[in-house]
Amino acid sequence: xxxxxxxxxxxxxxxxxxxxxxxxxxxxxxxxxxxxxxxxxxxxxxxxxxxxxxxxxxxxxxxxxxxxxxxxxxxxxxxxxxxxxxxxxxxxxxxxxxxxxxxxxxxxxxxxxxxxxxxxxxxxxxxxxxxxxxxxxxxxxxxxxxxxxxxxxxxxxxxxxxxxxxxxxxxxxxxxxxxxxxxxxxxxxxxxxxxxxxxxxxxxxxxxxxxxxxxxxxxxxxxxxxxxxxxxxxxxxxxxxxxxxxxxxxxxxxxxxxxxxxxxxxxxxxxxxxxxxxxxxxxxxxxxxxxxxxxxxxxxxxxxxxxxxxxxxxxxxxxxxxxxxxxxxxxxxxxxxxxxxxxxxxxxxxxxxxxxxxxxxxxxxxxxxxxxxxxxxxxxxxxxxxxxxxxxxxxxxxxxxxxxxxxxxxxxxxxxxxxxxxxxxxxxxxxxxxxxxxxxxxxxxxxxxxxxxxxxxxxxxxxxxxxxxxxxxxxxxxxxxxxxxxxxxxxxxxxxxxxxxxxxxxxxx
Amino acid sequence: xxxxxxxxxxxxxxxxxxxxxxxxxxxxxxxxxxxxxxxxxxxxxxxxxxxxxxxxxxxxxxxxxxxxxxxxxxxxxxxxxxxxxxxxxxxxxxxxxxxxxxxxxxxxxxxxxxxxxxxxxxxxxxxxxxxxxxxxxxxxxxxxxxxxxxxxxxxxxxxxxxxxxxxxxxxxxxxxxxxxxxxxxxxxxxxxxxxxxxxxxxxxxxxxxxxxxxxxxxxxxxxxxxxxxxxxxxxxxxxxxxxxxxxxxxxxxxxxxxxxxxxxxxxxxxxxxxxxxxxxxxxxxxxxxxxxxxxxxxxxxxxxxxxxxxxxxxxxxxxxxxxxxx
Numbered sequence: 001x002x003x004x005x006x007x008x009x010x011x012x013x014x015x016x017x018x019x020x021x022x023x024x025x026x027x028x029x030x031x032x033x034x035x036x037x038x039x040x041x042x043x044x045x046x047x048x049x050x051x052x053x054x055x056x057x058x059x060x061x062x063x064x065x066x067x068x069x070x071x072x073x074x075x076x077x078x079x080x081x082x083x084x085x086x087x088x089x090x091x092x093x094x095x096x097x098x099x100x101x102x103x104x105x106x107x108x109x110x111x112x113x114x115x116x117x118x119x120x121x122x123x124x125x126x127x128x129x130x131x132x133x134x135x136x137x138x139x140x141x142x143x144x145x146x147x148x149x150x151x152x153x154x155x156x157x158x159x160x161x162x163x164x165x166x167x168x169x170x171x172x173x174x175x176x177x178x179x180x181x182x183x184x185x186x187x188x189x190x191x192x193x194x195x196x197x198x199x200x201x202x203x204x205x206x207x208x209x210x211x212x213x214x215x216x217x218x219x220x221x222x223x224x225x226x227x228x229x230x231x232x233x234x235x236x237x238x239x240x241x242x243x244x245x246x247x248x249x250x251x252x253x254x255x256x257x258x259x260x261x262x263x264x265x266x267x268x269x270x271x272x273x274x275x276x277x278x279x280x281x282x283x284x285x286x287x288x289x290x291x292x293x294x295x296x297x298x299x300x301x302x303x304x305x306x307x308x309x310x311x312x313x314x315x316x317x318x319x320x321x322x323x324x325x326x327x328x329x330x331x332x333x334x335x336x337x338x339x340x341x342x343x344x345x346x347x348x349x350x351x352x353x354x355x356x357x358x359x360x361x362x363x364x365x366x367x368x369x370x371x372x373x374x375x376x377x378x379x380x381x382x383x384x385x386x387x388x389x390x391x392x393x394x395x396x397x398x399x400x401x402x403x404x405x406x407x408x409x410x411x412x413x414x415x416x417x418x419x420x421x422x423x424x425x426x427x428x429x430x431x432x433x434x435x436x437x438x439x440x441x442x443x444x445x446x447x448x449x450x451x452x453x454x455x456x457x458x459x460x461x462x463x464x465x466x467x468x469x470x471x472x473x474x475x476x477x478x479x480x481x482x483x484x485x486x487x488x489x490x491x492x493x494x495x496x497x498x499x500x501x502x503x504x505x506x507x508x509x
Numbered sequence: 510x511x512x513x514x515x516x517x518x519x520x521x522x523x524x525x526x527x528x529x530x531x532x533x534x535x536x537x538x539x540x541x542x543x544x545x546x547x548x549x550x551x552x553x554x555x556x557x558x559x560x561x562x563x564x565x566x567x568x569x570x571x572x573x574x575x576x577x578x579x580x581x582x583x584x585x586x587x588x589x590x591x592x593x594x595x596x597x598x599x600x601x602x603x604x605x606x607x608x609x610x611x612x613x614x615x616x617x618x619x620x621x622x623x624x625x626x627x628x629x630x631x632x633x634x635x636x637x638x639x640x641x642x643x644x645x646x647x648x649x650x651x652x653x654x655x656x657x658x659x660x661x662x663x664x665x666x667x668x669x670x671x672x673x674x675x676x677x678x679x680x681x682x683x684x685x686x687x688x689x690x691x692x693x694x695x696x697x698x699x700x701x702x703x704x705x706x707x708x709x710x711x712x713x714x715x716x717x718x719x720x721x722x723x724x725x726x727x728x729x730x731x732x733x734x735x736x737x738x739x740x741x742x743x744x745x746x747x748x749x750x751x752x753x754x755x756x757x758x759x760x761x762x763x764x765x766x767x768x769x770x771x772x773x774x775x776x777x778x779x780x781x782x783x784x785x786x787x788x789x790x791x792x793x794x795x796x797x798x799x800x801x802x803x804x805x806x807x808x809x810x811x812x813x814x815x816x817x818x819x820x821x822x823x824x825x826x827x828x829x830x831x832x833x834x835x
Binding site: 106109110113193194196197198199209211212213214215216217293294300309311312313314368369372373376377383384462463465466467468474477478480481482483484485486487488489 | 584
């Protein structure tokens with residue numbers, strides 16, 4: 001027992017308190033207030049909802065499978081090789097994930113206006129490949145290429161090498177990524193609303209319709225409770241076998257990215273560029289639209305963003321950009337710090353990671369309404385506070401941060417600590433000289449991804465009461481919400497700025 | 510022990526936070542009055558300056574999603590409101606607010622119509638007559654030409670459905686069967702239908718359900734100064750939407766709240782709303798701007814429906830509509 005471990009033990013209360021106050025409490029208040037056994041049984045026996053459950057499940061399963069099929073090759077290419085633009089590409093595949101779902105969905109809709117199911121699958125795929133790249137990538141990158149070389153030298157085919165050498169090491173990360181992707185698709189809302197038309201609904205969109213359009217909060221909450229139950233079962237079975245903490249005996253973060261494969265270069269290019277095209281085409285559709293006005297090439301949308309044209313609908317572009325940026329920084333800092341605490345407190349990891357997974361389980365509608373109900377009375381009358389927005393973003397991005405940092409922390413070999421200790425370094429020095437350099441890529445990824453979640457978050461944000469602090473997705477949706485080519489052009493220009501800015505940011509990280 | 514310390518800390522901090530916001534809870538001389546509105550509420554800059562100089566209270570506008578979201582949220586905490594005044598409950602939601610005892614008083618504050626809009630140039634190029642009635646929309650000539658919104662998810666979509674029900678009465682379902690057979694495009698919301706399906710914005714549908722004030726908005730927000738809107742309105746399809754403003758039950762500042770309501774109904778503010786919100790004022794003294802007099806459509810006899818009738822039947826109608834459309 002040393003000082004660091006003790007401090008971490010003490011700090012463990014922070015993430016629990018944070019989730020308790022800003023997540024469990026609001027959700028529990030909603031459930032306690034509105035869930036009754038009779039509505040639960042009504043919802044279960046309702047015939048018209050069977051189709052909705054079925055569609056929700058199969059589209060999520062299929063979306064996850066497609067995301068893995070597209071995501072794993074590009075993950076392999078990017079984490080094992082350095083090639084032309086490979087760094088920039090890592091940023092590029094992440095961008096769809098950060099974009100408001102509204103933008104991706106309208107990009108997909110521009111290409112596939114009449115195929116709802118295909119459109120939904122494509123949008124989910126474009127959105128979620130980043131999850132695979134970002135969660136599996138760091139793990140794969142930690143793997144010593146020498147092991148694959150040895151396997152190849154001993155005559156194993158690339159496939160055999162993958163199955164017997166690589167897969168055991170990335171298995172946990174792939175499972176984590178799949179369960180995240182599945183949950184995102186399962187509770188997908190904006191994509192379904194825009195692409196699904198009236199015939200395709202998910203439980204999440206049904207919850208929204210019941211609560212907001214029809215005023216049946218009881219039905220909505222009952223549905224949300226059932227949805228949470230189903231999702232928890234999925235999470236439970238999805239994480240049952242994830243206790244294996246494969247220790248990687250030798251890691252070298254710097255070395256492994258050199259091109260070292262025995263495969264021809266062309267395979268790497270194909271594995272990287274084909275998925276990339278699939279992922280970014282919807283974004284290209286949005287970018288193209290920002291430059292075309294009345295069938296002519298035009299920069300006007302960009303000029304209108306900054307010359308005050310948008311202020312008539314209450315949007316000040318520079319305020320919007322700085323608001324989003326500040327919220328993103330706050331959210332990234334909170335979520336990453338809490339995830340680091342969770343990651344270092346290895347002893348109770350399974351319990352905490354289950355608890356931190358909960359924000360994935362509950363619908364944004366339920367959380368949004370729960371916050372209104374819970375934080376209405378002094379001393380907790382926070383429902384109109386501006387800071388609540390980045391705090392809720394941190395709740396939503398915490399599961400991601402934990403899933404990035406925990407595997408990275410547990411991959412640090414114990415013997416490095418032992419060696420450091422036996423050479424006379426105290427815990428802090430070890431932390432500073434051993435852990436942080438090794439964790440740096442994961443920490444940066446976590447910061448970046450949490451910031452991204454904050455920038456793109458629409459569902460819960462749209463439920464929180466705001467006063468003049470519009471985030472980028474809110475601004476885009478308000479610009480698109482009025483007639484007039486000036487405003488819609490400005491909306492696409494703002495989306496394009498967002499795409500370009502985030503691509504640059506993520507290729508630097 | 511440590512957990513206790515944290516909880517005590519949180520309580521202390523939150524008490525401090527809430528003290529600062531609770532300090533203006535007496536009505537004598539409030540420094541601020543809070544107006545809650547839907548996202549699209551974008552009043553003219555500086556329009557509340559007169560109110561502040563005469564009452565000493567700043568108007569703080571808070572937004573809370575679209576109208577449905579705003580009302581649903583407010584109902585959950587009815588009696589302990591986030592704001593003093595609420596702007597923008599419309600006639601399709603008014604009864605729900607009344608049942609939840611959300612407002613102590615309410616009055617109409619603006620009105621507008623949901624109508625079928627059309628692309629003038631498209632119809633001229635195709636040498637096709639613009640339909641003039643809802644019935645004509647079911648004719649084969651207009652197959653695949655109309656984009657509407659899902660009434661379950663969208664407010665103009667619901668208004669359009671209510672308009673057809675008020676016109677056709679019990680026969681509305683057979684009308685809708687024909688309309689759906691004529692391949693109307695159903696999108697999730699106004700934004701998708703207008704900015705993606707409508708021919709003006711590169712879609713393939715030259716008619717779309719939008720507002721009677723969309724044509725002047727097209728002129729106002731146009732890239733180049735244009736003398737005439739590219740779109741027109743089919744007047745007989747218009748369904749009247751009225752928005753209300755009211756003092757919220759449970760406010761600590763009922764007097765200043767009522768003063769704000771009066772200000773919102775007075776001539777100056779009412780004259781500002783056509784060009785800031787693209788709705789018509791209800792105050793008869795308010796002058797309409799030239800743009801509205803030229804291009805906005807406000808039919809003499811729009812389709813209408815009582816809020817109580819809407820509230821009583823909405824869910825059943827929506828369910829029936831859904832089983833027709835699916």
